[in-house]
Amino acid sequence: MHELPLVFFTVLAQGTVGLFLVLACLLMANSDANRQQLLNKLLMVVLVLLGISGAAAMTHLGQPLRAVNVIFGLEHLSALSVEIMTTSLFGGAVFTYVAMVHFGILPKLQKLVLAGAMGLGVLLLLAIANVYTLATVPAWNSGWTIFQFVMTAFVVGIPAAALMLRSQSVSLGAFQKNTDRALATLGFITLGLVLVGYPLYLFWLGQVDLPANPLGLFDYHGSLMLARLGLLFAGLGVWVIAATRGNNSAVGLAAVSTVLVLTAELCGRIFFYDLHMFASGM
Incomplete structure (x- = not known):
């Protein structure tokens, strides 16, 4: 694209x-x-x-x-x-x-x-x-655009920070472990906000006066959305559960989590950009 x-x-x-x-x-x-x-x-x-x-x-x-x-x-x-x-x-x-x-x-x-x-x-x-946030693209012109973009910062940034800190776990000692648990709690809250907010966004999108169903605009859109939610839940969920149970130094786990959530956000952003097809005059 x-x-x-x-x-x-x-x-x-x-x-x-x-x-x-x-x-x-x-x-x-x-x-x-x-x-x-x-x-x-x-x-x-x-x-x-x-x-x-x-x-x-x-x-x-x-x-x-x-x-x-x-x-x-x-x-x-x-x-x-x-x-x-x-x-x-x-x-x-x-x-x-x-x-x-x-x-x-x-x-x-x-x-x-x-x-x-x-x-x-x-x-x-x-x-x-x-x-x-353009008036000419009704599917973009709402506070949901800001919500999605800001949430991406935390969805990707929190596990990425945990990964960076885990790479220095030997030097940082107890500080890293305590911080990792705190980040896991913040990640859990972020996951909850996204899992509540994103379906609400899709519901809002379904109410917008568009010439076609945005989820059916391209054949892959339905699969893309399911993949995004699945990857997001797997990426944040597995890391959060492991971190809260005391696994606070495994670099590989944090790396996998970061890659999964990054891929999830890329899937969501591809869907977002496809919505420009509904711009006025197109």
Whole structure:
């Protein structure tokens, strides 16, 4: 599909923001120097993932070298221009914080920069959702678009953070185990919100005045939705159950969970982009 690069960009960018917010909250709440050093190193993963998501978005452009034209769109507060600039500012803020910590620059201002990056991360989630809240696409033009995009950040970001922390379980010790259990609880709450919210979204979608049943728009849509819910439940459910029962250091389990939920969100996003077929005038 033509929108596949955007599928990867939106899911990876949102998941990366979720991962960053979890790690940033841990940094804000922790004063141990050794733990902070390890957590700061994990933020390099955030920069790598953000770079990959940005590269995916660039492949969608017919002429990538004209991406600089986004600056002119800011004059009219173009949603796409705001999204791209917010992505750049978020990445720049995370890089600035990592560089400040690595080189010991202005220690008293580091937490302020980290807080600013967290704020930009939240703005990025809203900016991406704003691009797709279009009156010309009735299936997108609702608060459910924001709900789905924000939930992706937590659905992907929480198990990804658990994976990153489990990779450092030897160094982090009891802190990692306690954090893993806390993340599992948060993951359970997130799973509950999605399993309640997504069926409600599909019910709302069925009430929208569309020329055809969105679940029957393509032959694979029904299977895609079942796969998304099944992968999501398996990915989060297995990890949450294992973590709450004391299995808090198995890196492989967290990796499988992250891959499953990432695949689930990609399935859901493909369905979402297919709904643009219902845009006015098409």
